[in-house]
Amino acid sequence: MPDELAPFYVQIRSPAAAWFARRECAEAIGRGEADDLFGGRTGDPVQAGSGRGPMARFMLAGRPAIGKRALHGGLLGRLFGRLYVGHRRALDQLLSAARLERAGVPTPAILAVGSARAFGLFCEHAIVTRQLEGARNLYELAGGAPEQNRRHDILRLCADLLRRLHDAGFLHADLNVSNLVMERGPAGETLHVVDLDRGRFRLVVTPEERLANLTRLLRSYEKWIAGRLRLSPREEIYFLRCYVGHDRELARFLAKRLTRYRSRLGLRRLRWRLGSLSKGRLAGPLQ
Structure with a gap:
């Protein structure tokens, strides 16, 4: 168990997998309440921030949770699907989330990550996070044709989140409109970054690395949002000013x-x- 996780997480086995689980969820994980993620049943599908793989919504230790099995993208997805070498992939996401939380970057709390051996060196991974209240990603938010003041609020929150993410030294591996998810809770709105898989930390994120992340987000915006809601030049400048x-x-x-x-x-x-x-x-980014 990495030292930075020890105060909050424990290692535990369920009937189907080996897990790192938050202490308050460990008993439920040990009983197998998240094992369906490895058994082929995914529960109720949800869309916000779901990325490549299907997601399941269920209760874990009395709290709403979102579960997801790890899935390769691109050519690797066609070749290996859900199979990964070793157990490290899921643990890396947990370590990234914990480090971002310490840096004050909003990302859903990870309740558990698990690995189940498939055959040989190959494993399947699953991750369970806290369910965000009223979750809607940027693609979904754009679908409501928000008014100008509302667009400014979203742009400001997005720019602030990305600046804090990069200032914390983190480079997201798949920064797109489905991986920035708005939560509307009792304390107001919070924009979260999700799907930290394959992300990496740098001592300092250079301007070129910031550019690479932002161009990926720009491409996603042009592909999925601009066709039905194009920002004005002033709004784009506003976003950039908020970011820098x-x-x-x-x-x-x-x-x-x-x-x-x-x-x-x-x-x-x-x-x-x-x-x-x-x-x-106009198809959605998760379809």
């Missing part, structure tokens, strides 16, 4: 490079739009 703060040099660098990147998306935009029209609707 008083760093004018960073602002100039990002504005120039993001503009250049967007100019290269012309053919992709056309392909995305034609693909959507051929389906008779």
Whole structure:
């Protein structure tokens, strides 16, 4: 057990898997209340921030939880699906979430991560997090055609979250509109970053690395949101100003490079739009 996890988590076995679980959830995990994640049944599907794999909503130790099995993307997904070598992948997400929490970056609390041996060196992984109240990702928020003041609030929260994420040294591996999820709780709204899989920490996130993360988010926005809700140039400048703060040099660098990147998306935009029209609707990023 890593030292930074020891005060809050314990190692425990269930009938199906080996787990790192929060102390208050350990007994329920040991009884197998999350083992269905490895058994093929995924429960009620939910969409907000779900990324590649299906998600399950259930109660764990009396609290609403979201469970998800790890799933490779791209070519690896077609070759290996849910199979990973060793047990480290799930633990790395837990360590990342704990470090971000200490840095004040909102991300759903991880209740448990588990690994089940498939065969040989290959394992399957699952992660269980706290369910966010009223969760809606950026794609879903854009679907309601929010008014200008509401868009400004969302842009400010998004820029603030990404700045804190990068200032904490974290580079998200798949920064897209489905992995930024708004929670509406009793204390107000909080934007969370989800799906920390394959993310990595740096001592300092360079301007080039910030740019790479932001271009990935820009591409996701252009693909899934801009066709039905395009931000005005002033709104885009507002987002960038909120992100960079008083760093004018960073602002100039990002504005120039993001503009250049967007100019290269012309053919992709056309392909995305034609693909959507051929389906008779604008597909969502999780479909």
